[in-house]
Amino acid sequence: xxxxxQHPSTLSVQEGDSAVxxxxxxxxxxxxxxxxxxxxxxxxxxxxxxxxxxxxxxxxRIAVTLNKTAKHFSLHITETQPEDSAVYFCAATRNxxxxxxxxxxxxxxxxx
Amino acid sequence: xxxxxxxxxxxVMGMTNKKSLKCEQHMGHRAMYWYKQKAKKPPELMFVxxxxxxxxxxxxxxxxxxxxxxSSLLNLHLHALQPEDSALYLCASSQGQGxxxxxxxxxxxxxxxx
Numbered sequence: 001x002x003x004x005x006q007h008p009s010t011l012s013v014q015e016g017d018s019a020v021x022x023x024x025x026x027x028x029x030x031x032x033x034x035x036x037x038x039x040x041x042x043x044x045x046x047x048x049x050x051x052x053x054x055x056x057x058x059x060x061r062i063a064v065t066l067n068k069t070a071k072h073f074s075l076h077i078t079e080t081q082p083e084d085s086a087v088y089f090c091a092a093t094r095n096x097x098x099x100x101x102x103x104x105x106x107x108x109x110x111x112x
Numbered sequence: 113x114x115x116x117x118x119x120x121x122x123x124v125m126g127m128t129n130k131k132s133l134k135c136e137q138h139m140g141h142r143a144m145y146w147y148k149q150k151a152k153k154p155p156e157l158m159f160v161x162x163x164x165x166x167x168x169x170x171x172x173x174x175x176x177x178x179x180x181x182x183s184s185l186l187n188l189h190l191h192a193l194q195p196e197d198s199a200l201y202l203c204a205s206s207q208g209q210g211x212x213x214x215x216x217x218x219x220x221x222x223x224x225x226x
Binding site for chain 2: 031032034042043044045046049051089091093094095096097098100101102103104105
């Protein structure tokens with residue numbers, strides 16, 4: 001089955017700085033890599049995703065990069081704001097949702 | 113309606129009880145999911161329904177029994193649970209099953225087994 005690792009487990013940055021979270025996966029058949037944000041006591045929400053035929057995707061302050069050969073992908077948040085503080089989960093899955101596995105999560109704190 | 117709703121919000125049950133969790137969406141989504149999330153851990157996929165048929169069962173113990181009575185509704189029947197089953201149970205739905213479709217999560221049911 002799929003195994004997803006995520007680093008760091010906690011990350012503190014000053015407001016306005018960038019934050020980078022890295023994930024690795026084990027199943028070479030995985031081809032969809034979403035990122036979810038979960039605020040305390042709230043539901044996970046998709047913030048960005050990337051498919052295996054794309055190396056990079058950007059949406060305003062958020063970007064994701066994928067290196068399929070090395071089986072790792074990263075989330076980049078620029079100009080961080082206090083409201084970015086949350087737990088971020090990466091995930092990996094195959095085409096039809098098989099082996100949908102989340103990483104263990106990164107708790108991001110943006111300090112004002 | 114662009115939300116997934118779940119009831120109840122909180123549930124406390126004994127190990128001999130039978131209870132059910134309910135999930136509803138009116139977005140016309142044809143795939144629905146159950147996840148289990150323990151404190152400070154990621155969600156773990158339990159079941160996937162696609163077009164009201166069970167598509168994926170991630171080797172979940174039989175004390176958890178899913179049911180999809182129609183395309184808008186997903187239930188999780190609970191029987192003879194253990195204290196370690198205490199967790200947040202999240203429901204999600206998507207337009208279809210698979211990587212092309214974003215999953216929308218409900219707020220969850222926080223279950224405590226005593």
